[in-house]
Structures are given as structure tokens and as C-alpha cells.
Amino acid sequence: MLNQIQQQQRQSANQLTANTTFAPMTDNGRFIVEGGHQLAGEIVPQGAKNEALQIISATLMTDQPVLLTNLPDIRDVNKLLDLLTGLGAEVERIDRHTCRVTAKNIDVAYMQSADYVRDAQHIRGSVMLIAPLLNRYGRATLPKPGGDKIGRRRLDTHLLGLQTLGADFKYDAERFIYSFTTDGLKGAYIHMDEISVTGTANVVMAAALAEGESTIYNAACEPYLQQLCKMLNRMGAKIEGIGSNLLKIQGVETLGGTEHRMLPDMIEIGSFIGLAAMTGSDITIKDVSVENLGIIPRTFERMGIQLNINGDDIHVPAQDHYEIQSFIDGGLMTIYDAPWPGFTPDLMSICLVTAIQARGSVLIHQKMFESRLFFVDKLIDMGAQIILCDPHRATVIGLDKRAPLRGISMSSPDIRAGVSLLIAALSAEGTSQIDNIHQIDRGYQDIDGRLRALGAKIIRE
Numbered sequence: 537m538l539n540q541i542q543q544q545q546r547q548s549a550n551q552l553t554a555n556t557t558f559a560p561m562t563d564n565g566r567f568i569v570e571g572g573h574q575l576a577g578e579i580v581p582q583g584a585k586n587e588a589l590q591i592i593s594a595t596l597m598t599d600q601p602v603l604l605t606n607l608p609d610i611r612d613v614n615k616l617l618d619l620l621t622g623l624g625a626e627v628e629r630i631d632r633h634t635c636r637v638t639a640k641n642i643d644v645a646y647m648q649s650a651d652y653v654r655d656a657q658h659i660r661g662s663v664m665l666i667a668p669l670l671n672r673y674g675r676a677t678l679p680k681p682g683g684d685k686i687g688r689r690r691l692d693t694h695l696l697g698l699q700t701l702g703a704d705f706k707y708d709a710e711r712f713i714y715s716f717t718t719d720g721l722k723g724a725y726i727h728m729d730e731i732s733v734t735g736t737a738n739v740v741m742a743a744a745l746a747e748g749e750s751t752i753y754n755a756a757c758e759p760y761l762q763q764l765c766k767m768l769n770r771m772g773a774k775i776e777g778i779g780s781n782l783l784k785i786q787g788v789e790t791l792g793g794t795e796h797r798m799l800p801d802m803i804e805i806g807s808f809i810g811l812a813a814m815t816g817s818d819i820t821i822k823d824v825s826v827e828n829l830g831i832i833p834r835t836f837e838r839m840g841i842q843l844n845i846n847g848d849d850i851h852v853p854a855q856d857h858y859e860i861q862s863f864i865d866g867g868l869m870t871i872y873d874a875p876w877p878g879f880t881p882d883l884m885s886i887c888l889v890t891a892i893q894a895r896g897s898v899l900i901h902q903k904m905f906e907s908r909l910f911f912v913d914k915l916i917d918m919g920a921q922i923i924l925c926d927p928h929r930a931t932v933i934g935l936d937k938r939a940p941l942r943g944i945s946m947s948s949p950d951i952r953a954g955v956s957l958l959i960a961a962l963s964a965e966g967t968s969q970i971d972n973i974h975q976i977d978r979g980y981q982d983i984d985g986r987l988r989a990l991g992a993k994i995i996r997e
């Protein structure tokens with residue numbers, strides 16, 4: 537039965553034309569997963585979700601056309617493009633992964649509308665629309681941005697940074713809406729409150745068109761932010777220090793059009809490494825842009841996973857066992873997140889699930905977000921040996937493949953926990969049901985179709 541349905545789904549996936557968008561916009565949905573099968577083959581990572589959200593926002597910095605390529609066809613990206621359309625930008629879909637945005641006639645008042653407020657609340661990326669509009673139109677509105685419910689996600693870094701550059705804001709506590717105004721942003725010295733990724737993107741965009749020079753210290757410097765700065769420079773901005781936490785920006789009066797290609801999504805790449813290890817599969821991840829993966833490959837290697845890096849491909853061979861290393865002094869391995877060039881928080885759930893079938897133990901310490909580890913309950917129900925020490929820390933005692941996990945029914949709480957549950961289900965004995973998969977679709981393009989091509993047995997309902 538599962539095979540028959542899979543065949544039908546494969547056929548309909550093949551019928552997708554070049555400019556069909558896949559990402560289903562209906563809510564919820566579920567996966568039925570038959571676990572216990574080894575996967576094999578090659579997979580190409582999608583364009584990066586979190587880069588795309590910055591880059592799409594930056595298209596509003598100019599009235600000239602900006603061509604975007606290697607866009608992932610996922611819910612969050614499509615929703616942000618819809619917000620741009622609502623604001624009056626011309627969004628021309630050239631094919632499934634390519635689009636041209638021309639933000640000539642923008643209706644800033646649309647930001648006050650009920651439609652905008654509702655839609656902006658669905659995605660985190662909407663927070664980065666403030667700076668471009670403040671620059672060009674002197675006002676902008678920010679409804680409480682959405683994104684994963686993974687703990688407190690304060691906006692102080694954005695607000696204080698923009699304020700230092702000369703923006704005023706008011707907060708409507710009843711509607712959860714911030715309204716910004718300025719009669720012209722002015723360059724300034726900003727010591728960022730914390731190393732916020734989207735906060736840095738906002739402040740960089742604001743400073744790029746502000747009058748005079750800005751210095752931004754304690755800036756986030758991950759590859760996606762570097763990509764944003766490089767794109768802005770191609771548009772005519774003057775940003776120095778790209779890749780460091782100290783940026784110097786000489787404001788310019790206007791920016792022009794450009795073309796920009798998204799990097800491969802590093803979180804997808806890490807997810808595929810974890811998937812290969814947990815299911816004992818032989819998978820080659822193509823065109824990963826190794827130089828932009830930072831400490832990610834090394835972190836999985838320290839969990840005992842063999843990675844053969846050939847040029848820009850990562851081959852993960854099928855391994856019967858993988859053994860978590862100890863620290864050099866013999867201490868228990870700890871994996872913790874930190875702002876770039878540290879290990880990204882978005883792969884902590886994947887590391888946690890991957891440790892379940894490793895030999896040895898590891899402490900997973902999720903420092904940034906306080907509600908991202910609660911999904912371990914479901915893994916424990918599946919048979920994993922995990923002790924949730926507190927909201928930030930969990931110890932995983934690897935099963936070393938002595939016993940498989942068992943399939944259960946569960947629900948996906950956020951993007952990365954959702955994919956971690958999917959990995960657990962694919963490794964488990966029996967059938968699992970994962971509800972609420974729109975969470976996964978927010979960040980992973982056609983994940984079921986692409987994993988089916990590797991031999992996974994997944995049905996989308």
C-alpha cells in the first residue's frame with residue numbers, strides 16, 4: 537500500500553513544471569513514515585532559507601530590478617515574497633527558484649493593513665522589512681514577527697540599533713505593533729546589544745543608506761550576512777569588514793539593481809548528514825560550498841560520523857556504528873551552540889537526534905533558545921535514552937544500534953525538531969505519524985519527495 541501511494545506521489549512530483557511552486561500553503565498535514573530502510577543516492581541542498589529572507593528584504597532597498605536565483609521553494613520564502621507583492625513590489629516568478637523583484641512603487645501604508653499584520657506575523661523574516669522602508673519612505677510598521685516558537689526572541693537589538701541611527705518608534709501593546717518614523721537616518725557608532733543575525737541585517741541595511749559613516753560592533757558575521765553585505769556592495773553600498781564583527785559603512789544616497797544567488801542551505805546539509813548516520817545510509821550531498829560550512833562538518837565528525845569531502849561534495853558512507861569522541865582530556869563530549877563562527881543553534885536538534893544511535897554519550901547544550909529541547913519527550917517515547925536536564929540541556933546516551941527506535945504518532949513543534957522527528961521515524965522500526973508538518977515545510981523544500989528519491993517511505997496526507 538505504502539509503495540502504491542508512493543508511486544502516485546512520485547508521478548505527480550514529476551509532473552511539476554519548472555515554474556510550479558511546490559510548497560503547500562495549506563495548514564497542518566502529516567507524514568506517514570515507514571522506518572527501518574537504508575537510503576542511498578545523491579541529494580542537492582536547497583538554497584538557504586535564512587539567507588533568502590535577508591536577501592528578499594534587501595530587494596526593497598532599490599527601485600531597480602534585483603534578480604534572485606537558487607531561491608528555496610518553501611513556505612517562509614513564498615510568504616515573504618507575498619508580503620512584497622502586497623506592498624506593491626513587482627515580483628516576477630521566472631521559474632521555481634528564480635525571481636525578479638522590482639520595488640518601484642511601494643505602498644508603505646499597506647503595512648498598517650489587517651492583511652499585512654496577519655501575514656507578517658507568520659514569519660520571522662518580516663522583521664527585516666523595516667530598515668529598507670524606513671530608509672526609502674521614512675516610516676515602517678512591524679507587527680510581532682512570527683517564526684519558530686522556540687523561546688523568547690527579543691527585538692531589542694533591532695530597536696536599539698535603529699534608534700541609534702535616528703529612528704523613533706512607538707509600541708502599540710494592544711495590537712503588538714511597532715511603528716517607526718524618521719526624518720532621515722544618520723550614521724552612528726553602534727555596539728550591538730547582542731550578536732543578532734536578523735538584527736545585524738536590519739542595522740546594516742539602515743546604515744547603508746543613512747547619511748554619513750556608521751560603525752557596527754558586535755555584529756553577527758555568518759555567511760548569510762556576508763552574502764547580504766556583498767549583495768549591498770554590488771548595489772553600490774560601501775561596507776567594509778565583511779566576515780568580521782566590526783563593520784564600517786559609508787552611507788550612500790541610492791542603491792541600484794543586481795543579481796544574487798543563494799548559498800546552499802547549511803542547515804539542510806547538516807540535517808542530511810544526521811539522517812545518513814541514523815539510517816545507516818550511503819548519501820552524497822552535492823555542491824555544499826564547504827568553505828561556508830564553518831565548524832559544521834567537524835562537529836558531526838566528532839560524533840563519529842565519517843565524512844568524505846570531495847571538492848564541494850560530502851559523501852557520508854553507510855556506517856554500522858559511529859562513536860562519539862571524548863574531549864582530549866577524556867571528558868564527556870558537549871555540543872553547544874554559539875553565534876557564528878560557533879556552531880549554529882539550528883542544528884542542535886539534529887545533533888541530538890543523531891546521537892541517539894551513536895556509541896557513547898553527549899551533552900547537548902542549547903544555549904540560545906529555551907524551548908527547543910522539549911520535543912525529546914517524543915524521542916523518549918520512541919525508545920531513545922535521553923535525560924532532559926533542564927530546558928537548555930539534554931544528555932543522550934547512545935544506543936549504538938543495539939535496539940531500534942519504535943514508530944509512534946507525534947507532532948512537529950518547530951522546523952528543526954520536525955525534521956529531527958522525521959529522521960528518528962525513518963530510522964525506527966514500524967510506522968510513525970508526524971502531524972503539523974507545515975512546520976517542516978516552512979524550511980525544507982519538498983522534503984518528502986526528495987527523500988523518497990533516496991528510497992525513503994514517506995506519505996504526505
Ligand SMILES: CC(=O)N[C@H]1[C@@H](OP(=O)(O)OP(=O)(O)OC[C@H]2O[C@@H](n3ccc(=O)[nH]c3=O)[C@H](O)[C@@H]2O)O[C@H](CO)[C@@H](O)[C@@H]1O
Pocket residue numbers: 586589660661687688689690730731732733734735875880881882903904905
Ligand atoms: C530568519 C532567521 O535568520 N532566523 C535565524 C536567526 O534568528 P534571529 O535573528 O531572530 O535570532 P537572533 O540572532 O536575534 O538570536 C536568537 C536568540 O539567541 C539569543 N542570543 C543571540 C546572540 C547571543 O550572543 N546570545 C544569545 O543568547 C537571542 O537572545 C535570541 O533569543 O538567527 C538565529 C540564531 O542563529 C537562528 O536560530 C534563526 O534560524
Ligand SMILES: C=C(OP(=O)(O)O)C(=O)O
Pocket residue numbers: 585586612659660661682683684685686882951952979
Ligand atoms: C528558527 C528558525 O527559523 P525562524 O527564525 O524563521 O523561526 C530556523 O530556521 O531554524
